[in-house]
Amino acid sequence: MVNSLTKIVDHPKINVEQSEYDRIAKSLQYFEGKFDDVKYHNSDHELKTRPYMSINMMKVVAKRMASLLYNEQCRIIVGNDEKFKDANEFIQQTFSDNDFNKNFERYLESDLALGGLVIRPYFDVGQGKIKLSWCQAPTIYPLRNNTNDVSEIAIASVNQIIENDKVIYYTLLEFHEWVNGNYQITNELYRSEDKSIVGIQVPLTSYEPYSGLEPVATLENITRPQFVYLKPQGFNNRNITSPLGIGVCDNALSTLKQINDTFDQFNWEIKMGQRRVAVPEDLTSLGIDERGIKQPKQVFDSSQNVFIKMRGDSEDGFKITDLTSEIRSQAYIAALNNALQVLEMQVGLTAGTFSFDAKGGLKTATEVVSENSMTQQTRSSQLTMVDRAIKELIISILELAKAYEAYNGDIPTMGDISVDFDDGVVTDKQQQLDFFTQAKSAGFASTKLAIKKVFGYTDDQAEDLIKEINAEVPNEPAVTNVPSFEDGDE
Template sequence: MKVIQRIKNLFKRGGYALSGQTLMTINDHPKINIDPKELERIERNLRQYQGDYPPVKYVNSQGETKERDFMTLNLRKLSASVLAGLIFNEQCEIVVSDADEENNKPNTFKTANDLVQHVFEHNRFKKNLAEYLDPTLALGGLAVRPYVDVQAKEIEFSWAIANAFFPLRSNSSGISDGVLKSVTTKNVGKQTVYYTLLEFHEWKKSEDGTSLYVITNELYKSENPKIIGKRVPLNEVYEGLEETTTIKGLSRPLFNYLKPAGFNNINPHSPLGLGIADNSVHTLQKINDTYDQFWWEIKMGQRTVFVSDRMLATLPDESGNPPIQVFDPDVNVYKSMRMGADEEVIKDVTRDIRTQQYIDAINQSLRTLEMEMKLSVGTFSFDGRSMKTATEVVSENDLTYRTRNEHVYAVEQFIKGLVVSVLELAKAFNLFSGEIPTFEHIGVDFDDGVFQDRSALLKFYGQAKTFGFIPTVEVIQRVFKVPKETAEEWLKMIHEEQAVIDPINISDRSSKKMFGDEE
C-alpha cells in the first residue's frame, strides 16, 4: 500500500513540475492528498450554510420552462447558531496560573497570564470565537494560527474556516502538519485577479536530530476563482514575506484545529471534523423541499376569479362607443375567459391553501432533525411555539445540555492549546522569557451561570467539605472553574482576611496599641 502511494505521489510531483506549477485544485499540489469526497462535503456544507441552492425549474401552463428561486429554512445555519450560543459567550474567563505548584513560589506564569490576556484582548479573541463557532459547527472545523507582527511587536491571530485548512499529517493526538489557505483579490483594469496563499506548517529534523518547525509560503495567481492558478513570486502581493521560516523550541503546531465533538463516521480515516448536520443531509433536504412547496402554494394560491371576456373588453363596441371599465385595472384577481351567453359571467376557482398539512409535515421532519442532531424535543418549531429556556434545559437533564457539554470540552482543549502556542511563539521571538505552562495550569471558565446554579453547586460542595469529603481548594476549583494554583492563592487570601477580623486578633492588636508589646 505504501509503495502504491509513493508511486502516486511521484506522478503528482512530475505533473506538478511539468505544468509550470499550476494547480487546478488544492489536491493537485504534491504535498496534499485529501479524499476528494471530504472536500466535496465541506464545499456542500458551505453552499448550504450560505443558502446557495440551484434554482427550481418548472413548466408553466403554456408549456414553457421557467426558473424560480428555491426557498429554504437554512437549518444548517440556524442549528449551528443555536448551539454556538449555548457553548461559548464573551463572558468566558481564561486564566494562566501564576504560582509554581512544586516550589510554591511565584514564577513567570504571572507574566504568562498578563501576556495571554493582552494578546487575546488585542485580537478580540472572545468576540471572534463566539462568531466563528457558528461556521465551525456548520462546516466541521476551524483553525487559528498566531503569528508575530514584527513591526508592531504584537501577536496576531489568523482564522481559517473548514474550507481553508487542509491536514498534511495526523495521528491519534491530532493534526501535526497542515496547510492554511487565504485568498485576496486585485483589480487589474476590468479584470479581477485572485491570489491564493498556501501556508505549509511542517515538522522537520535538523542534522543533529532536533525538531524544527518550518513554515513555507507559496503564492498562486488565477483569473478564475474556482482555480488556484499558477505559482508566482510572493512579492506580487506580500512584500517582505519570507518563503521559508524556521522556528525552534516549539512543542506543538502553531495552528490549533477545532472540530465539533463526535467521530467522523462519514470518513472514519479522515482527521477532519463533521458539521453537526452532516448526518442529517436528507432530513434537511426534506424540510427545505416541503417549505419550498408550501411557499409556492401560497404564492400560487392567491384568489383567482374567471370572468367573461366581455367584462374585461378593452375595444370599442360596434357603434364606436368606448368600452366601460368594469373592474379596477390594478386588481390581478380576475382572469378573462370566453363564456357562453347562458353561463355565469363570474366563476371563483380559488382553492384553500393546505397550511396545516404543510406545518405538520415540516414539524414532523424537525422532530427527526432534533433526534439526528442529539437536541431536545422542541428545540425547533414551525408553529410559533417558544423554545425552552436554559433553566428548563438543565432541570430536565436536557439532551441539548448534554450535547452542548461534549462540544464545550473540545472548545476548552482548543483554547488551552492556543494559549500554549501563543506563549511558545512569543518566547521564540523574544517577546516572553518565562516558563511555558501545561494544560493543567490553564483555566477556562465558560460562565455556565445560565446552565449551572452556582449557589446550588456551592451548597452541595459546602456540605461535602463539612463532612470532610472534599478539600476547600477543590471546592473553589469546581465552583469557580479556576486552576489549582489560583484556588490555593484565593484560600490563602481568605485565611489572611479571616485572621484580620478574628476577635482574638482584634483584642491582641488593641492591647498592644494601648499597653505596647510585653517584654
C-alpha cells in the same frame, strides 16, 4: 519545487482526498443557504423559474450549539499563583486585542457546520503584538503522514485582482512543518487566470501584499504547532481515514433538504393560494373611448389581480365564481415539525428544541436545559474539544511571543490553564441556588464558592460581595448584666 497545480490536493505534501473538499463544499451550500432557482411549467406550459425558499436550519443548529458552547461570560485563567501572573496578563491582553470571546463564538458556528477551524497566531511586527488568524474548513489541508492529531498543515488563501483588464487569482499556500526538530513555515504563491485552477508557482514578490513574506521561516524552541486545529467531536464516518472533522449536520443533509423542500412548497402554496375569482369576459370587455381607441371598461380596481377573465357572458348565466383553493397549512406545518424532530435527534439536541407554527414561523426553545438532556450531553462532549483547543492556543501564543521577545515569562502546561465555561446557559439558576444553599448549610461548600457558581463571579468579585454582605449585617449588642442564679433560685 512544484511548478503548477490544478487543485490544491495535487500538491505532494497534502494528504487529503478531493472528495473531502467536495463534501465540505456541499455543507457550505447548506450553511450559506444558496440554492438554484426552481424550474417549473406554468399553466400555458411555459418554462419558468422562481427563487428557492430555504429555512437554513444548518445555520440555526450551528448558531444554537455555538452559543451553548462558548460566550462572552466564559473566563480563561492561566495559573493561580505568582509564577504565571505575567503569562495570565499577557494572554488576557492578547485575547482583548483580538476580541477573542466574540470571534471565537462566531467562528464556532463555521467549525460546527463545516467540520473544522484553524486558529493561527502570528506576530504583527508593526504593532508588536500577537494577532489571531481564523481559517475555515475549505482552506485547511493536513499534510502527508498525519492522521489523527494534526501537527502539520497547509493553509490556503485566495485573492483576486485585475491585471490588464483580466481577473487574476493568486493562491498562497502556507505550510507548517517540523524539520529537524525546528518549526518551519514555508510560503508558496501560485498565479492563475482560471478560477478553477490553482495555477503556476511564482515568486512571492509577484503579488505586492505578499512581497514582504519570507519563502521559509524557522522558529526554534517551539514545542507545539503554531496553529490549533479544532474539529467537532465525533468520528468522520464519511471517510474513516481522513484527518478532517465532520460537521454536526453532515449526516443530516437529507433531513435538511426535506425541511427546505417542505418550507419552499409551503411558501409557494401560500403564494398560489391567494384569492382568485373568475369573471365573465363581458365585464372586462373592450370599449371605444373618445379618441377611438379600444380600452377595457373600468369595472374593477385596476391595481387588483384577484379577478381572472374567463370566456362566457354574464347574460348567458355565467356568474362570478370563486376559484380560490384552501391552503394546506396544517399538513405542511405538521410535516415541518416531524422533520425538525428527526433533525434534533440526528444532531444531538433535546426533542422540542425547534418548532414551527403558523404565527411565528420557526421557533427555538428558550427553556433551561436539564442536566441529563440530550442537549447537555452533546454540549459536554463538544466542550472537551473546545477546552483542549483553547489551552493549546494559549501555549502556542506564549511560545510565539517568547520567540519574538514580546514575552519573557514561564510557559505553562495545559494543566496550569483553566477554562470556566458559562454553565448558566444550560442551568436553572433557582435550582443552582437551592443546591449551593443546601451544600453550604451542610458544610460541603463555602460562601465564596456558592457566590462564584450562582452569580458567575470571579474570586475577587465574590470576595468583594462577601465584604458588602458582612458590612450590611448589624453588629450584635454586647451582652451585659447577665444575672447569676444561685442554688434554689428560680
